Structures are given as C-alpha cells and as structure tokens.
C-alpha cells in the first residue's frame with residue numbers, strides 16, 4: 001500500500017505507541033482517524049499530525065462498546081470517504097498473580113473482573129474494531145490493511161494471565177482474518193513488541209530498568225518509533241499477511 005492520502009484509523013491514538021504510529025504514518029502522507037477515551041490527549045495527537053503536514057480527526061469512543069464502535073467507524077467512513085487501514089492498538093494491563101499463596105494458604109486470586117476487563121479491551125475491542133473496519137473496506141471496495149497489536153507476553157508471562165491470553169488471542173484472530181479476508185484484497189498482520197521505552201518505563205526505579213535492558217541482547221529498551229517503523233512496513237509490504245512481527249530486541253520470554 002502506498003500510504004499517500006490513505007485513511008488510517010488508530011485506536012488508542014491519544015498517547016504512547018498509538019500516537020507515535022500516527023505521526024510516523026502522517027509523515028508518510030496518510031490521513032489519520034484517532035479513537036481514544038481521552039479528549040485532551042487526542043487533541044495533542046491531532047496537533048502533532050498537523051505539524052507533520054497531514055490531517056487528522058479524533059473520535060471519543062470506547063472500543064469495548066459495540067454500538068460506539070459501529071457508529072464511530074460509520075462516521076469515520078463518512079467523514080473521510082472510506083477506510084484504508086486500521087491499527088488495533090488500544091490496550092490495557094491489569095497485572096496480578098493467577099493465585100497467590102504462602103505456606104499452603106491462598107491469600108489472593110485474580111478476580112473475574114480483573115481478567116474480564118483486560119479481555120474486553122484487548123480482545124473484544126480488537127474483534128469489534130477489526131470487524132467494522134473490514135465491513136467498510138469491503139463495502140467501500142478498498143484493499144485495506146489491518147494491524148493488531150500483540151505482545152511478547154502472548155507466549156505466557158508471570159502475573160499476566162489476562163494480558164497474555166488477550167495477546168495470544170489477537171494473533172489467532174490475525175491469522176484467521178488474513179485467511180478469510182484475503183479474497184477481498186485485505187491483508188492482516190500483527191506486531192508483538194518487547195518492552196518499549198514509555199513514560200511508564202522512564203518512571204521505573206533505575207535498577208529495575210537496567211535489569212530489563214540487560215535482558216535484551218541489544219542492551220536497551222525499544223523506541224516507539226521502532227514500532228511505528230514496523231507498522232509502516234506491514235502497510236507497505238504487499239506480500240505480508242497472516243503473520244506476526246516480533247520486534248523485541250531479541251528478548252524471548
């Protein structure tokens with residue numbers, strides 16, 4: 001896909017990786033539709049995209065709410081005249097042990113609410129937004145691209161039953177959609193980032209951050225721009241579909 005004047009939707013576009021990918025794609029000539037819950041952050045992302053010389057609109061919507069998602073994608077298609085791409089990026093963490101016990105006594109367990117809230121955003125939200133994007137791409141006769149954000153945690157990680165399950169599910173949906181949507185000219189890929197430098201990692205105790213850095217063969221955390229570069233690669237490489245790119249500095253969990 002040549003990104004010039006293509007309409008790309010990014011969920012969770014108000015900050016972090018979503019914002020970095022939005023600015024990077026704007027630099028390549030794409031127009032952006034950003035979805036998030038936080039209006040102030042969305043406005044800042046739009047301003048950065050305009051500074052990059054492209055145009056953007058923002059939409060306040062909760063990706064877990066079916067009617068919100070349906071209405072938002074219809075509005076985006078009407079505002080821009082169609083949808084060419086989607087990055088399913090909105091995601092949350094609610095870490096905790098599956099069962100926490102000491103001396104044979106269980107003190108704490110992961111609540112259903114803690115499990116379900118992560119599944120709702122990271123898996124159901126991806127399902128709903130992916131489905132609506134596909135509907136508009138097919139009906140608008142656009143040969144689109146959908147990218148789902150997974151994580152290295154998808155293979156299983158201590159304290160992340162909910163998150164790991166959601167991120168593994170996202171890869172399974174990626175392969176399934178690639179096979180189902182290929183006949184419509186739609187490609188689907190996933191990105192599984194390792195630990196990326198964000199406000200959260202900057203706020204960590206230095207010894208904790210150093211430990212994380214040492215775990216990576218490249219000796220440092222990833223940069224948001226390196227993830228954005230990967231998203232751009234998936235959009236542009238027409239032979240890429242049904243696969244997940246692991247961009248993690250060589251760290252295997």
Ligand SMILES: NC(=O)c1ccc[n+]([C@@H]2O[C@H](COP(=O)([O-])OP(=O)(O)OC[C@H]3O[C@@H](n4cnc5c(N)ncnc54)[C@H](O)[C@@H]3O)[C@@H](O)[C@H]2O)c1
Nearest residue numbers: 012014016017036037062063089090091149151193195196
């Ligand atoms: N940062 C990392 O190191 C890392 C590593 C692996 C995977 N990821 C994945 O990449 C994605 C982005 O990560 P990030 O670090 O930029 O996260 P972030 O927390 O900085 O940003 C996530 C954005 O999603 C939005 N969001 C959350 N719930 C929403 C909902 N229900 N509806 C609409 N918007 C919602 C938030 O408001 C926020 O703006 C996530 O899916 C995350 O799991 C991140």
